[in-house]
Amino acid sequence: ASIEAGVDKIRLNASNIKDQAMLREVARTAKSASVPIRVGANLGSMNPDLTRSERAQALAEEALREARLLEEADFHDIVVSVKSSDVREMVEAVRIVAGCSDYPLHLGVTEAGPLRQSLVKSSAGIGSLLLDGIGDTIRYSISGDPALEVDAAWMLLAGLDLRRHGAQIVSCPTCGRCEVPDILSLVAQLEERLGEIVKPVTVALMGCVVNGVGEGKAADVGIACGRDQGVLFVRGEPVRNIEPSAFIDTLIAEANKL
Ligand code: SF4
Known part of the structure; x- marks a missing residue:
């Protein structure tokens, strides 16, 4: 329904769709509408007993597994995200995905908290990756006015001299x-x-x-x-x-x- 409503991109947990025919149908509909699908993994699905590096590796593997499910459904316009509220874990996981695939990457520190905390955590995580040329889309997650997320994203891109918008x-x-x-x-x-x-x-x-x-x-x-x-x-x-x-x-x- 969201593809028919004209969205620019959809977020899908491919592994939640157990019916292969259904997954193929979603993929076919997205493909015919030229709508990319973002797949990924986030901290919530990880075993908390793992070390940070183990969780980062598991996040990356989980996200790539989701991407493979779509490829098996003959869909290739895929964006991958691996998110965590732990900045180091997110950065480590994204670097693993970037090192072993060519998928466009969506970056974000998820559940980053209220304004000031999110600005610091998100800028540190997203910024360090962007400076290394990693990342294609970004999202600030702020417990607050969503318009601030957009402002913060523009400010980061301008601050890194990647995009200029406004003064x-x-x-x-x-x-x-x-x-x-x-x-x-x-x-x-x-x-x-x-x-x-x-x-x-x-x-x-x-x-x-x-x-x-x-x-x-x-x-x-x-x-x-x-x-x-x-x-x-x-x-x-x-x-x-x-x-x-x-x-x-x-x-x-x-x-x-x-
Ligand atoms: S007041 Fe003058 S010297 Fe001090 S920080 Fe500002 S510009 Fe620099």
């Missing part, structure tokens, strides 16, 4: 040199306003004039903030001075011009 911010952590007391609230304002921009730009907001231009030069445009004036810079080159009240509006206007 990136370069902002300093502040230090004793910081010349503006409200730099953190300025960064928050900038982040909110940059949400309107979908083109890939990098915008810097730095806390002092002395080091801000140099430290923010990786950005397309930025302001090194001073107590009375800031310095607008474009790709590391100072352009003109800006009044503090115009910092954010100026950055948005300049980002839109790029």
Whole structure:
């Protein structure tokens, strides 16, 4: 029914379909609609008494067994996922699958918890694999607003320079040199306003004039903030001075011009 409803991909536990004729029928329907099928395994089906490496191996073997069932049903448009809430286990299992098959791989740390915990665990697991060229689709699992999962995925891809979508911010952590007391609230304002921009730009907001231009030069445009004036810079080159009240509006206007 989901294929007929026009979904882009389905997730299937092929081994749960004991009737071979039924599995072949699902495979035939997906094939005729050019809908890929994702198969896989996750931690829930593993024996908890195994060591982490043993579980990773078992996860990988289970996922590959699922893929073979589909191939035996003459279906080859297969995506494989091996998921665990244990980051190391997930990474290890995915590396095993990647090392012995050419299937596209879907990456995710499953049941990764609430926002902050999931961001750290998912980014560590998914990010380390993507940096090694492993992985084709990704999913952040967050106990929270699903829209945050999409935002987090885009941010990771942008942070790894794999895909660009919307604005990136370069902002300093502040230090004793910081010349503006409200730099953190300025960064928050900038982040909110940059949400309107979908083109890939990098915008810097730095806390002092002395080091801000140099430290923010990786950005397309930025302001090194001073107590009375800031310095607008474009790709590391100072352009003109800006009044503090115009910092954010100026950055948005300049980002839109790029
Ligand atoms: S840009 Fe200036 S205020 Fe920000 S961390 Fe660097 S030296 Fe400190």
